[in-house]
Amino acid sequence: MAVLAVDLGGTKLALAVFSDDGEMLHRTSYPLDKRAGKAVGALITDAVQQIPIQVNAIGIAVPGICRHQRGTVWAPNIPGWEDYPLLAEMKTIAGNTPVFIESDRSCYILGEIWQGNAQGCKDAIFLAVGTGIGAGILINGEVLQGSKGIAGAIGWMALDRPFQNTYTDCGCFESMASGEGIVKVALQLILKDPAYNGILRKDALSAQDVFAAYRKNDHIAVEVILQSISLWAMATANLVSLFNPEKIIFGGGVFGPAAEFLPVIAAEAARWAQPISMKQVRLEVSGLGTDAGLYGAAYRALHD
Amino acid sequence: MAVLAVDLGGTKLALAVFSDDGEMLHRTSYPLDKRAGKAVGALITDAVQQIPIQVNAIGIAVPGICRHQRGTVWAPNIPGWEDYPLLAEMKTIAGNTPVFIESDRSCYILGEIWQGNAQGCKDAIFLAVGTGIGAGILINGEVLQGSKGIAGAIGWMALDRPFQNTYTDCGCFESMASGEGIVKVALQLILKDPAYNGILRKDALSAQDVFAAYRKNDHIAVEVILQSISLWAMATANLVSLFNPEKIIFGGGVFGPAAEFLPVIAAEAARWAQPISMKQVRLEVSGLGTDAGLYGAAYRALHD
Numbered sequence: 001m002a003v004l005a006v007d008l009g010g011t012k013l014a015l016a017v018f019s020d021d022g023e024m025l026h027r028t029s030y031p032l033d034k035r036a037g038k039a040v041g042a043l044i045t046d047a048v049q050q051i052p053i054q055v056n057a058i059g060i061a062v063p064g065i066c067r068h069q070r071g072t073v074w075a076p077n078i079p080g081w082e083d084y085p086l087l088a089e090m091k092t093i094a095g096n097t098p099v100f101i102e103s104d105r106s107c108y109i110l111g112e113i114w115q116g117n118a119q120g121c122k123d124a125i126f127l128a129v130g131t132g133i134g135a136g137i138l139i140n141g142e143v144l145q146g147s148k149g150i151a152g153a154i155g156w157m158a159l160d161r162p163f164q165n166t167y168t169d170c171g172c173f174e175s176m177a178s179g180e181g182i183v184k185v186a187l188q189l190i191l192k193d194p195a196y197n198g199i200l201r202k203d204a205l206s207a208q209d210v211f212a213a214y215r216k217n218d219h220i221a222v223e224v225i226l227q228s229i230s231l232w233a234m235a236t237a238n239l240v241s242l243f244n245p246e247k248i249i250f251g252g253g254v255f256g257p258a259a260e261f262l263p264v265i266a267a268e269a270a271r272w273a274q275p276i277s278m279k280q281v282r283l284e285v286s287g288l289g290t291d292a293g294l295y296g297a298a299y300r301a302l303h304d
Numbered sequence: 305m306a307v308l309a310v311d312l313g314g315t316k317l318a319l320a321v322f323s324d325d326g327e328m329l330h331r332t333s334y335p336l337d338k339r340a341g342k343a344v345g346a347l348i349t350d351a352v353q354q355i356p357i358q359v360n361a362i363g364i365a366v367p368g369i370c371r372h373q374r375g376t377v378w379a380p381n382i383p384g385w386e387d388y389p390l391l392a393e394m395k396t397i398a399g400n401t402p403v404f405i406e407s408d409r410s411c412y413i414l415g416e417i418w419q420g421n422a423q424g425c426k427d428a429i430f431l432a433v434g435t436g437i438g439a440g441i442l443i444n445g446e447v448l449q450g451s452k453g454i455a456g457a458i459g460w461m462a463l464d465r466p467f468q469n470t471y472t473d474c475g476c477f478e479s480m481a482s483g484e485g486i487v488k489v490a491l492q493l494i495l496k497d498p499a500y501n502g503i504l505r506k507d508a509l510s511a512q513d514v515f516a517a518y519r520k521n522d523h524i525a526v527e528v529i530l531q532s533i534s535l536w537a538m539a540t541a542n543l544v545s546l547f548n549p550e551k552i553i554f555g556g557g558v559f560g561p562a563a564e565f566l567p568v569i570a571a572e573a574a575r576w577a578q579p580i581s582m583k584q585v586r587l588e589v590s591g592l593g594t595d596a597g598l599y600g601a602a603y604r605a606l607h608d
Contacts, residue, residue, distance in 0.1 A: 147550045153545040156578040157545060161463070163575050237460070271472075
């Protein structure tokens with residue numbers, strides 16, 4: 001048996017065929033090239049039709065929320081995808097092959113459960129820190145959906161009083177400690193420090209630049225990264241205290257370079273978290289890297 | 305069919321017999337009178353044996369954690385109950401009547417689901433703010449236990465950077481915004497303000513005193529209560545963003561007098577929380593008051 005996994009991101013589309021024992025048989029990807037609305041849907045259906053291997057089911061990871069009852073998708077970073085009828089479009093090309101759509105954050109933890117670092121776990125969380133921040137939360141083997149399918153929106157976690165207007169668009173945690181947040185915080189600090197003439201004073205600053213500058217002991221980068229570590233640790237502690245999970249898996253583009261801070265994050269989280277739960281949890285980096293969404297979409301297709 | 309509900313608190317033991325349609329047929333309670341260890345166990349078994357009505361099952365709410373596999377209880381406010389063999393003791397007197405033990409916070413939300421303000425909900429949370437703070441979390445109709453049964457320890461939620469040593473014993477949220485926390489924060493402010501000669505400068509200050517002083521516009525009480533409102537709102541927002549629940553029910557001794565602030569808490573939470581989830585949730589005060597634990601213990605006995 002083989003399944004097709006589709007991972008739609010904000011900038012690219014990846015597809016892979018997996019055997020039911022987790023072997024990746026085929027892999028391909030396409031840049032979105034600023035496509036929007038129906039052009040993204042057409043890219044997906046065209047790409048699926050070009051897959052050369054017969055599959056028994058299709059799983060799709062989407063960068064947002066799937067409204068399961070209606071089969072529509074809200075993907076905030078894809079213009080025109082406020083309520084996109086992806087399931088209906090897929091059904092026009094899939095014939096009798098069943099199609100399952102799931103949020104990317106849910107797919108990440110399912111991928112880790114299947115072939116990554118959460119194998120054997122029933123209560124585990126994937127903390128995805130990339131451009132944005134989200135959490136895929138597995139409880140007793142089931143993905144936490146919430147009453148309307150939008151659980152795990154941890155980018156909105158309130159961690160730093162008092163409320164700032166900069167939190168309005170994407171939440172306190174995400175606005176300070178996502179990839180974009182790291183850049184925004186660095187730019188604010190540079191703005192406040194006219195005398196600063198370090199390596200971060202450049203055009204098109206990226207989170208990678210901030211990590212590189214941290215390694216060179218740039219004082220603004222150090223301030224930004226230490227603040228991020230503190231916030232990642234508080235969020236970790238809150239997941240530990242609320243969910244009492246076996247594992248928290250850190251992934252997304254930021255973990256990545258932030259993976260080296262995991263021992264520091266663990267030590268700082270231990271100051272905040274319920275102490276018994278903290279002793280029981282293990283913190284690990286993703287075992288699947290950028291393929292976690294593909295593995296999870298495949299698992300979703302295999303195990304519905 | 306009738307069931308016996310037992311609610312063990314930090315200072316008293318309550319027992320009630322319920323019919324399976326939720327009618328309370330009998331109710332009694334005993335002060336713990338500073339009993340510890342086996343004396344508390346003996347109080348429970350004696351009280352159960354004196355119940356004059358035949359019951360089909362017994363549910364017990366405990367102020368801490370039940371280790372379900374071993375049937376033992378960790379109750380931090382009862383000396384000698386680090387790992388108390390309550391299930392084994394109950395079995396010596398219960399004969400063939402099944403006995404179920406559950407944490408008080410889990411019982412609170414089960415009680416509200418059965419006979420209180422969460423009837424009809426499958427995803428609902430009880431935020432219990434009393435001497436301490438805990439959350440009973442219902443996900444798709446099931447109580448969230450976590451990998452080792454200690455989920456819902458929301459008193460440890462990290463909400464206010466940087467870390468303070470005052471958070472060490474019971475967590476950031478609980479140390480600032482529980483009943484005991486309100487008193488501690490007030491005492492700290494009084495200590496810092498030698499000129500203060502208001503109504504809170506008294507012996508044996510209680511949270512009730514702080515609420516009463518707030519109503520008289522005492523400036524220290526106002527500062528303490530406004531800070532508590534801000535923290536209750538952040539915790540509410542975090543529950544909304546993570547769990548996407550239908551309802552959050554506020555209970556415990558502090559709600560209570562803090563119930564009047566629910567509209568303010570909702571407005572402040574809406575600044576922090578995932579905005580779609582926030583629109584979907586309803587915030588309400590407990591419909592069962594101090595009996596929520598009894599109702600939940602009965603429901604647990606009826607529906608295992």
